[in-house]
Amino acid sequence: MADPKGFMTTPRQDWPRRPVEERVRDWDEVYVPGALLPIISKQADRCMDCGIPFCHDACPLGNLIPEWNDLVSREDWRAAADRLHATNNFPEFTGRLCPAPCEAGCVLAINQPAVTIKNVECAIADRVWEEGFAPPRPPERLSGKTVAVIGSGPTGLAAAQQLTRAGHTVAVYERADRPGGLMRYGIPEFKMEKHHLERRLEQMRAEGTKFRTSTSVGQDIGADELRTRYDAVVLATGATAWRELTVPGRELTGIHQAMEYLPLSNRVCAGDLEASPLSAAGKHVVIVGGGDTGADCLGTAVREGAASVTQLDIYALPEVERDEDAEPWPTYPIRIYRLSAAHEEARDLRTAPVADADARLFAASTLRFDGDAEGHVRSLHLVEVDARRRPVDGTGRTLPADLVLLALGFSGPDRQDGLVDQLGLAMEPRGTVARDAGFATNVPGVFAAGDAARGQSLIVWAIAEGRAVAAAVDRHLTGSSRLPSPIGPYDRPMVV
Incomplete structure (x- = not known):
């Protein structure tokens, strides 16, 4: 001190x-x-x-x-x-x-x-x-064991780095053309410039980690082939199965998931595209969902030159200070008013003159979408709801909407590539991969970590999961491990 x-x-x-x-x-x-x-x-x-x-x-x-x-x-x-x-x-x-x-x-x-x-x-x-305090740390000797890590988000990268430094030969499989997962194509450049990611990837390559990009496990390479080729497999694919909004008019064009929209702006920043095919330029944009992903869409739409941007949050406008009865210290207060950089921008630029605060409409539930003769969305109808999400009479309103972005969260790993079914993985009722106290799935030699097993969570939990599953895999391969294991698979944040 x-x-x-x-x-x-x-x-x-x-x-x-x-x-x-x-x-x-x-x-x-x-x-x-x-x-x-x-x-x-x-x-x-x-x-x-x-x-x-x-x-x-x-x-x-x-x-x-x-x-x-x-x-x-x-x-x-x-x-x-x-x-x-x-x-x-x-x-x-x-x-x-x-x-x-x-x-x-x-x-x-x-x-x-x-x-x-x-x-x-x-x-x-x-x-x-x-x-220069972060030189590569390659292992002094190799174990002769091989590990495949599926997914290159923070969980997969942390697991791969820990296992590589422990002496195992590690290959990271990523279905996108570049490694990084959501940090690459989900997080906008204005929140984290990608050179921070590139430096770590170069460090990992120098340590011996191999990256296999543009490779979808389950399609480009079968799950059985991967299990045959490697001594252990770590499933770290994230929770990429997005939640839907089932209301009338959802079939109209111009309504997209946030993770269909955000990667395109990142590709523009990377020089892959001259302009996003889903650009918000000149459009009235409505974002359905009040979380961080919605805020990322907000900041992106503002930079693309949207005519207006409004974000809908189904929860009521929270208080500025922590409610000590509902969320006492030292728990993390979920329901507290926070002004992100994107919300500050929307507030100062008045992107949504009808909003309750900054660009957000609180206690707002979407009823339906209406479109034009060509089948393109043109408006969104909403209603105010009470604390139990019941509509409040006389509160209906209509917002212009040429582009609607759904940011409603994620329920578990995407199963369209066939990986889960090919492996025969047991699943939890909520759609995540089941695992035991040692991060092991029901399939011998296959481990699961990160959002794919925990469910949608924070980046610190993702990295902690990667470090912990690395210790479990190291123990599986060698009989013991000196790698740190900061959390168990059933640990959860402090809550009331």
Whole structure:
């Protein structure tokens, strides 16, 4: 604890964002470049080095937060990087994309603004690359065992890196043309520029991990062939089976899933396309779904030049402060008003003049879509609902809609490629892959991790799953393992 009075003398200061008018004209990250380092040491000073640091329990990775806060306050960046990487393979991802449940569990947050843990993490991660603190770590010797990892999202990458460093020969199979999963084609560039991903992939290749892209397991290569070729298989395909909206008019053209829309804008940024075939330019856009994916669609549509953008959230407008009775500290408060960068942009640019706050209409349920003579959507009819999602009389309204994006979440792995059925995997009633306490499925040598088995979750849980399943596979292959296992398959976030 470098400054025992830091939390009393230093107010919270977050990484400043670039002006809205500037950042919506490009796809660069929303934060002011270079503005974090001048403030971060004093922000790290606010950490109280608690006797019982609840931020540890709030983070499934078990990040050593008070330790690296203290090191950053002393500007010992190399030691801070070592402590951060001891529990997290990809802090530059989590420092940008995680909603920071650790901050909700910060002891200081009982009666003051929490420590800017996420910003400190991001500062360390970026300094790691600037100073060359993340060289490849290839194994000293090979085990002679081979592992196939199916899926290259955060779970698959974490599992692959851990198993490669343990000495196993690992190949990662990815059905897209580039590795990265949702971090590549689901997360917009303005939230995380893809050079952060590319640096880690190059590190992994230098360590010995092989990547097999444009390969759909179940179609381009059979599941039985994969099991024959490898000593173990890790299923880390994510939960990509999107939820549908079954209302009249759903068949109209111009209504798309969010994950049909977002990858195209990422491909434009990557130089694969000159323009997205689903571009929001000049269109009235309505996003159905109030979560992070909907916010990603919002920021993307704003940058594409939409005529208007409105986001519908079925939940009521939440309070600005945590409800201590419903969601007491140190649980992560789900129902609290948060202003993401995309919502800030929509608010300042007034993309939805009819919205309750920023671009969002709360307590809003879609009734039907109407279209024109050519069968293209032109309007969305909605109604306000109460806390039990029952329609409120007299609250119906109509929004213009040339492009509708459905961001309703995901239910489990996509089964269209045949992988689940070819393997004969047992499934849970909610559509996820069943597994035992050791991450093993009912098929010998096949393990499941990440959203495919846990269900839709946060990036920190995905990385923790990847690290934990790697330890389980290592133990399966060698009889024991020294790899860390931060969580079990049945662990869940702290809730009331």
